[in-house]
Amino acid sequence: MTLITDIRLRRILDSRGNPTVEADVVTESGGFGRAAAPSGASTGEYEAVERPPSEAIAAAREHAVPRLVGEVYAGNQRDVDAALHAADGTDDFSEIGANSAVAISMAGAKAGADVLGAPLFQHLGGTFRGANFPIPLGNVVGGGEHAADATDIQEFLAAPVGAPSVEDAVFANAAVHAAVSDLLSERGVPCGKGDEGAWAPSIDDGEAFEIVDEAVSLVEDEVGFEIKFGLDVAGAELYDADSGTYEYSDGSRDTDEQIEYIADLVEEYDLVYVEDPLDEDDYDAFADLTDKVGDRTLICGDDLFVTNTDRLVEGIDRDAANSILIKPNQIGTLTDAFDAIELATESGYDSVVSHRSGETEDATIAHLAVATDAPYIKTGAVGGERTAKLNELIRIADDAT
Ligand SMILES: C=C(OP(=O)(O)O)C(=O)O
Numbered sequence: 001m002t003l004i005t006d007i008r009l010r011r012i013l014d015s016r017g018n019p020t021v022e023a024d025v026v027t028e029s030g031g032f033g034r035a036a037a038p039s040g041a042s043t044g045e046y047e048a049v050e051r052p053p054s055e056a057i058a059a060a061r062e063h064a065v066p067r068l069v070g071e072v073y074a075g076n077q078r079d080v081d082a083a084l085h086a087a088d089g090t091d092d093f094s095e096i097g098a099n100s101a102v103a104i105s106m107a108g109a110k111a112g113a114d115v116l117g118a119p120l121f122q123h124l125g126g127t128f129r130g131a132n133f134p135i136p137l138g139n140v141v142g143g144g145e146h147a148a149d150a151t152d153i154q155e156f157l158a159a160p161v162g163a164p165s166v167e168d169a170v171f172a173n174a175a176v177h178a179a180v181s182d183l184l185s186e187r188g189v190p191c192g193k194g195d196e197g198a199w200a201p202s203i204d205d206g207e208a209f210e211i212v213d214e215a216v217s218l219v220e221d222e223v224g225f226e227i228k229f230g231l232d233v234a235g236a237e238l239y240d241a242d243s244g245t246y247e248y249s250d251g252s253r254d255t256d257e258q259i260e261y262i263a264d265l266v267e268e269y270d271l272v273y274v275e276d277p278l279d280e281d282d283y284d285a286f287a288d289l290t291d292k293v294g295d296r297t298l299i300c301g302d303d304l305f306v307t308n309t310d311r312l313v314e315g316i317d318r319d320a321a322n323s324i325l326i327k328p329n330q331i332g333t334l335t336d337a338f339d340a341i342e343l344a345t346e347s348g349y350d351s352v353v354s355h356r357s358g359e360t361e362d363a364t365i366a367h368l369a370v371a372t373d374a375p376y377i378k379t380g381a382v383g384g385e386r387t388a389k390l391n392e393l394i395r396i397a398d399d400a401t
């Protein structure tokens with residue numbers, strides 16, 4: 001029933017107005033799945049390779065489609081993804097492009113779920129999934145590679161850790177986003193939004209900490225449950241390999257100073273989450289910071305691990321972190337993303353399923369997070385391509401997918 005009978009690939013727009021790859025997968029019994037690849041701006045050096053969409057589509061039509069159509073059952077995700085790897089023949093999807101691969105992988109999963117008549121999270125995770133929901137980390141202020149002339153730290157993330165339901169959590173993050181806007185206008189700071197819908201004011205990081213801290217407290221008082229916040233430092237973007245220093249608008253920090261700085265921030269603001277505080281090649285510095293504050297906060301590897309089990313194994317061996325960011329397009333298939341989450345869970349690491357800064361309406365990651373019982377999801381706070389995932393979480397909780 002789930003034998004793949006057709007695959008169509010096309011270019012569509014992403015949230016930055018750039019082209020990206022969309023895939024449709026059709027099965028013998030009329031099952032249908034559609035999915036689109038997201039795209040990063042602060043990409044890790046070790047990510048699978050995204051090719052220009054036209055090239056990725058042409059290469060996938062030539063190499064992947066013939067290996068899938070009439071050959072592979074969409075209901076068996078490992079077979080779909082193994083065929084994608086075989087069609088590509090490289091270890092980084094540089095032939096068919098990780099953008100074509102991830103779009104076909106996710107569309108295949110949706111087609112399989114469609115035939116089986118199950119919601120995607122259940123097809124991927126089994127019948128007992130759907131009881132637990134991830135805490136959404138909502139980007140409320142940001143800069144770095146996602147907005148010019150804004151904060152050095154890439155993302156300030158609301159974390160509604162005490163929310164009684166995913167719906168309450170999603171609305172709390174939107175309320176923090178709104179409170180930040182009010183506080184910025186009170187201070188007379190004009191401001192637009194960055195790529196992920198977070199406010200991107202021209203203020204220094206110190207002022208951003210004050211504002212986010214205050215916004216979180218205000219909303220916490222309103223809703224009556226605990227809200228904390230966290231960061232994506234995107235350390236690799238700040239790091240200058242020639243000087244060995246992290247370059248901020250107000251000066252440089254060497255690696256020891258960067259570790260101290262982050263540890264102090266964790267202490268001062270009771271941060272519950274710190275992603276990529278250090279450079280993507282510096283497992284040792286990650287391990288030093290995790291040793292200092294890993295009992296109090298999540299130290300999460302994004303560019304460090306790039307959803308790659310080989311890099312995660314190294315991190316686990318070296319006690320480099322205690323959580324991993326999961327972005328399916330960093331590695332190219334759902335199977336690879338699942339394997340990374342499973343290894344993380346077995347090793348006591350928390351998984352944070354994540355969007356990219358360039359997104360579409362595709363909501364697969366909401367299902368992936370529920371399917372794998374991931375404790376966190378990072379998918380923005382507002383903006384259509386972000387609310388597509390947040391609203392899908394609410395629908396899953398309401399059993400309405
Ligand atoms: C979502 C992120 O940004 P990008 O997609 O630009 O890598 C991130 O760094 O976590």
Ligand SMILES: [Mg+2]
Nearest residue numbers: 232275276302
């Ligand atoms: Mg990141």
